[in-house]
Amino acid sequence: MPSHPDIGATSGVGWLLSTPRLTLTSPGGDALPVQAGAGQFTALAEAAESALRQSPAGTAVVGALPFDEAAPAHLWLTRMEHHRHSPAERAAFVGSLSYAEAVPDGHEPNAWHSAWLTTPKPEPQPSAYRAAVxxxxxxxxxxxxxxxxxARSLYAPLNAVGNAADQRALVPALITALARRETAARLFAVTLPTTGLHGPPPMLLGATPETLLRRTGDLLTLRPLAGTAARHQDPVVDHARAMALLRSGKDQAEHRHVVDDLGRRLRPWCQSLDIPARPRLHATGRLWHLTTPIHARLRHPAPSALTLACALHPTPAVCGTPTPAAAALIRTLEAVPRRYFSGLVGWMDKTGDGHWVISLRCGELDADGLRLHAGAGIVRASRPESELAETEAKFATMLAALEDARRSTRRARPTAAAALAARRTGGIR
Structure with a gap:
């Protein structure tokens, strides 16, 4: 398996999942056949396991699953490429990569000002969202x-003068900005199936705080998040907000729905299951969340990472409970289909090990514009104005990255030679 592919390869990166010290990429591969509709996720896990059994050593399945089975999943067989780096070097590295439908040589990554996104428009209007709450x-x-x-969304159309090169130049600029702002997040970028639009296929990209699961042998870890508070620049105020979140009965109840449901679904698969009684705090660049680290040892034979992900998805953290009734209500009340927002991005290898994250703090970019989504968990103690404010706080992650990219100066994209030089000095190994 190649560990250091040439940066700027013409195929580009079609899939990326990045932790602070390791970035995994794939240029593409043989897509798994999928059919949207009821039963898609179960069939997909079975197809992935079958395809991997028949594939050579080093093969993996990577890609993205939608929020629900109404949209098609997008997974393919490939060989993942591993790029090790320090947390401080991640932003420069992910920004140096060429992404699918790569920007032509000589096109500067920030030379897309003429195609800048127009002012984002809310979908629906805030008053309609409060009514839905x-x-x-x-x-x-x-x-x-x-x-x-x-959930609700913001849509920012591209100016008509933009072209495919302008659109794709947005991707490394946004990934770089997200890496700099959300240093602990899992970055992701996935080229999605074409929707028949002109120009390159859509791309999902973002910086999620939430891992659905990671399987290593018979060990399973989950990091569910539910319960949110906006952070503050003043450390005293920021600490007070964090403590208030920990004491919030409303947020504790919202979080408990998630943890109880995950425990119920996991127990049949596990020989041991450790779920702490109370959540702890998880910080992102702009938000505090409640999280409960869950650890399990799986029964033999251990189900694959994708089988487990498909069995748990969507969790009450992104859907609700009971799941069927909450999902039906979401389809009725949300103005715009979520597609891959609050779906899954990840990988699985031949052993069944894998890592799947929930696609939050993200946007879907196509030749016409960028759509952002954000959601809030509604429980009995929720108030419409507070839930609207929570979605605004969650939008801020992507909006700030967009503003960073817009303000960035016109400078040459890091070259393959520069990246290789960094490797030789121990920067990227």
Missing amino acids: RAVLAEIEAGTISKAVL
């Missing part, structure tokens, strides 16, 4: 559901 609260009061995660 009230509709969810009515269902909770009626006993139909206990929790639903309600």
